[in-house]
Each structure stands twice: as C-alpha cells, then as structure tokens.
Amino acid sequence: MASGFALSGKSTSGLGNGLSGTTVSADDASVVYGNPAAMRYLDGERFAAVFHFIDTNIEFSNDGSTASGSDNKSVSKVHFVPNFYYVKTLNEDLSFGLGMYSPFGLGIDYGEEWVGRYHSTNSSLRTINISPAIAFSPNNKLNLGFGVDFQYAEADLAKALNFSALGAADGSHTLTGDSWAIGYSLGLTYDLSDATRLGASFHSSTRQDLDGESDFEGVPNVTIPTAIGSLHLPSYYSDSGASLTLMLPESLSLGVRQVITPKLELMADYTWTRWSRYDATVVEFTNNLPLSVEENNWKDSGRYAVGMNYRVKNDLLMRGGITYDQTPIPDAEHRTPRIPDADKLSLALGSNIGLSDNMDLDVALFYTLPTDSDINNTDSSGNTLKGSFETQTSFISMQLNWKL
Numbered sequence: 593m594a595s596g597f598a599l600s601g602k603s604t605s606g607l608g609n610g611l612s613g614t615t616v617s618a619d620d621a622s623v624v625y626g627n628p629a630a631m632r633y634l635d636g637e638r639f640a641a642v643f644h645f646i647d648t649n650i651e652f653s654n655d656g657s658t659a660s661g662s663d664n665k666s667v668s669k670v671h672f673v674p675n676f677y678y679v680k681t682l683n684e685d686l687s688f689g690l691g692m693y694s695p696f697g698l699g700i701d702y703g704e705e706w707v708g709r710y711h712s713t714n715s716s717l718r719t720i721n722i723s724p725a726i727a728f729s730p731n732n733k734l735n736l737g738f739g740v741d742f743q744y745a746e747a748d749l750a751k752a753l754n755f756s757a758l759g760a761a762d763g764s765h766t767l768t769g770d771s772w773a774i775g776y777s778l779g780l781t782y783d784l785s786d787a788t789r790l791g792a793s794f795h796s797s798t799r800q801d802l803d804g805e806s807d808f809e810g811v812p813n814v815t816i817p818t819a820i821g822s823l824h825l826p827s828y829y830s831d832s833g834a835s836l837t838l839m840l841p842e843s844l845s846l847g848v849r850q851v852i853t854p855k856l857e858l859m860a861d862y863t864w865t866r867w868s869r870y871d872a873t874v875v876e877f878t879n880n881l882p883l884s885v886e887e888n889n890w891k892d893s894g895r896y897a898v899g900m901n902y903r904v905k906n907d908l909l910m911r912g913g914i915t916y917d918q919t920p921i922p923d924a925e926h927r928t929p930r931i932p933d934a935d936k937l938s939l940a941l942g943s944n945i946g947l948s949d950n951m952d953l954d955v956a957l958f959y960t961l962p963t964d965s966d967i968n969n970t971d972s973s974g975n976t977l978k979g980s981f982e983t984q985t986s987f988i989s990m991q992l993n994w995k996l
Contacts, residue, residue: 595893595917596841596867597698597717597931600938601958602626602675602691603642604991608942608956610913612899613859615791615847616781619944620954620993621677624691627793627845628725628737629779631679631687637996642675642693645988650700650932654707656978659754661707671699684729689739691723695795696745696840700930708929709752709762710975715930716748719840723777737779737793745800745838746770749930753810753829754975760812763829767875769804769836787851797842797869806834806877832879839869855903859913863895867920884972886928890920899940907946911956914939924966932981934965942989951994958987 601607603622606614614626618633621640647670654663675693682688698717702708725739747770753763775796782790808829815824847861867890875884899913915938921927942956962984970976 595865595895596870596890596920596933597696598865599673599694599697601644601987601989602693602695603640603677604942604954604956604989605911605944607958607987607989608911608913608940608954609859609899609901610897610915610938610940610958611895612861612897612913612915613847613849614861614863615779615793615845616789616849616859620991621679621689622675622691622991624677624679624689624723624725624739625693625777627779627781627791628689628739628777629727629735629781629793630791631689631725631727631737632729632735632781634679634687635681637681638679638993639996640677640991640993642677642991643989644673644675646671646673647986647988648700649984651982652706652708652929652979654979656976657707658974658976659707659710661709662705663707665702665706665708667700667702669699669701671697673697687727689725689727691721691725691739693721693723694719695721695743698931702929704752704762704764708977710754710973711969711971711977712749712751712929713764714748714750718746720744725777727779733783735781737777739777741775741777741796741798743773743775743798743800743840744770745773745802745840747802747836747838753808754973755812758812758814758816760814761810763808763810763812765829766807767804767834767836768807769802769834771800771802773798773800789849791847791849793845795843797866798840800838800840802836802838804834804836805831806875806881807831828880830879832877832881834878835876837874841866841869857901859899859901861897864892865895865920866892868892870920886972887926889922889926891922893918893920909944911942911944912940924968926969927965927967928969929967929977929981932965932967932983934963934981934983936963937961950996951992954989954991954993956987956989958989960985
C-alpha cells in the first residue's frame with residue numbers, strides 16, 4: 593500500500609520501476625491511469641490485464657492500553673487486486689483509453705479478542721474506478737490527456753462495545769455503506785528531445801457519501817438512569833440507517849525520463865497527495881444516536897521515486913527502483929489500528945518478457961521494508977490503545993500485454 597490507504601501500483605510495469613515512471617513511461621495500456629496523455633505514444637489497439645497479490649503483515653505490541661485482552665496481535669493476509677486497461681489510436685492526433693482499477697483500499701481483520709477491539713475489529717474499504725480517457729497531440733512534442741473517473745466505494749467498519757461497567761459481555765457495532773462519485777484526471781507529456789521527456793498528471797479528489805446501515809449486537813437489556821431520565825440501552829443502541837462522508841484526496845505527479853544509452857534509461861517521479869482532506873470521519877445515524885466524529889488531522893504527503901530500465905536483449909527488459917513514501921498521520925495520538933501507517937522505504941525489481949510479436953509479460957516484486965510506529969489513541973468512549981505496530985507489505989504482480 594501507499595501512504596494512508598491509497599494503493600501504490602496500478603500496473604506491474606510501474607511497480608517494477610518503483611513507481612518512478614508513472615508520468616513519463618509509455619510501455620503499455622496502463623498509461624490510462626499513470627498519465628492519459630502518454631496514450632499518444634502507443635499505436636494500434638493495446639490491452640493490459642494486471643493481477644496484484646498484496647501480502648500484508650501487521651504486528652501489534654501492547655504498552656499500557658486500558659482494555660484487557662491479548663497484549664500482542666499478529667495479522668497477515670494476502671489481497672488479490674486486478675486491473676484492466678485498453679487503448680486505441682483513433683487517428684494521427686487522437687487516442688482513446690479505458691481503465692478499470694482500484695485507487696484506494698483497506699482490509700484489516702484483528703478479530704474480537706485483542707486489546708484494541710474497542711477501536712477496531714475489522715476495517716474494509718474497496719474502490720473501483722471505471723475511467724474512459726482521451727489524448728491528443730497539439731504538436732509533435734506536446735501531448736495532452738483527460739479522463740473521467742466513475743468511482744464506486746464500499747466500506748465495512750466494525751468494533752466491539754465495552755459494557756463491562758454494567759457487568760455484561762462486549763457488544764459489537766458494524767457500519768456498512770456504499771456509493772458512487774465522479775472525478776477526473778489530467779495529463780501532459782513534453783519531449784524536450786528524443787532522449788528527454790517530462791510528464792505531469794493530476795487525479796482529482798472525490799467525495800463519497802456512503803449510505804448504508806448501522807447494526808448492533810450483544811447490547812444488554814438494561815435501563816440506566818441519566819440526568820434527563822432513564823435510558824433503555826437496546827432502544828438507544830438500535831439498528832438504523834447511517835451515512836458516512838469520505839473525502840478521497842487529489843494527487844499531483846511530476847516526472848522525468850532520460851535515455852542514457854540505447855539500452856539504459858533513468859526515471860524520477862514525485863507525487864503529492866492532499867491527505868489533509870481526510871481531517872475527520874463523521875457518521876450520521878437515522879435514529880437518536882448523536883453524530884460519531886473521529887478527528888484524523890491528516891497532513892499532505894509526498895512520494896519520491898527513482899528507477900531504471902535496462903534492455904538486456906530484444907525480448908527482455910529489466911526494471912528496478914526505490915521509493916520513499918511519507919505518511920500523512922501526524923502523531924501517535926491520531927494513528928488508529930484501522931490505518932497503522934508510517935513512513936516507508938520500498939525496493940522494486942521487475943522485468944518485461946517478450947512472448948510473441950504482439951504479446952509480452954511483465955512481472956514485478958515491490959517490497960516495503962518493515963516499519964515501526966507508535967500509537968496512543970483514545971476514542972470518544974475513553975478507551976485508550978497504546979503500544980506499537982510493525983508493518984510490512986509486499987506486492988507480487990503480473991501483467992499480460994497484447995496488441996491487435
């Protein structure tokens with residue numbers, strides 16, 4: 593994963609370069625996402641089918657949390673994420689493309705017995721972009737691209753409820769919801785020379801107003817006195833509709849590609865993401881429950897990447913890259929077990945293998961070095977989760993490209 597809950601790779605070729613060529617590479621149809629303007633470098637009809645296997649490992653060590661439960665927690669899961677792209681040259685000045693990919697995602701299941709269960713037992717976010725795009729060439733050096741993103745989002749958030757003060761077992765609360773939103777993307781490439789290319793791409797923010805359900809289980813059948821009268825817990829914690837507004841951030845990428853020799857090219861890329869849009873998580877219920885507000889206070893973040901391509905022979909290209917990704921989480925007080933993110937350094941290795949005159953295969957390994965981060969988060973009910981996370985993520989990716 594990238595910073596926050598963004599997904600790093602939209603293509604195997606991009607992962608193999610350590611994400612260093614996202615705005616300037618034109619190797620295959622995945623440019624629909626990386627930079628739609630780069631579709632102008634592809635001729636004919638191109639297809640790309642991408643298959644990511646994301647291996648995520650999280651280790652939590654407790655150090656003073658207020659809840660009882662397992663002090664140490666280990667979570668490991670492999671996620672499968674496919675992407676598909678298509679590009680067609682319409683004429684000498686115009687190209688069309690279509691992409692289907694996942695820009696954001698999250699999936700962490702801690703179970704119901706761990707010490708942080710009042711913060712999270714399960715968190716899941718799935719997004720799909722369906723993105724048609726066009727690109728045109730005003731002259732032989734400049735290419736411009738534009739795309740529309742039809743984005744679907746689906747979220748499931750679950751946590752335990754603490755009823756120990758009433759002598760009762762834990763209950764649980766689950767939020768589910770989905771929605772559609774529309775965004776856009778812009779791209780530009782400029783060839784300073786045959787050896788030097790500059791690129792820029794922009795992906796807009798999207799506002800997902802997720803509508804769904806709020807479900808409670810295990811609420812004790814108890815009536816308690818309050819300052820304004822008695823409160824019957826099953827009536828208060830009742831199932832209802834719920835809505836959650838989720839601001840998914842915009843990003844701007846700048847890149848350069850330099851051909852050193854006929855076999856070697858170098859690339860560099862910088863991506864800025866406006867994670868400050870994710871300042872709070874607010875849930876509104878259709879029953880009498882008050883608004884649920886979780887302050888995030890995230891900050892904008894940057895990703896820096898350098899990489900290379902080396903042509904070993906006509907049907908074999910080797911890739912490599914290094915990526916440094918800043919976390920948007922400001923401190924331990926705003927880190928949550930749903931997103932235990934930290935600054936990350938990643939190493940990438942990949943290759944492109946020619947299979948025939950019109951088909952080739954990309955493979956890549958994108959390995960994020962283990963990171964350590966502290967948490968000291970107190971929720972609105974006074975439950976404190978304090979300790980540290982060690983996280984490690986790896987992409988194993990394959991991509992089949994073919995040309996008609």
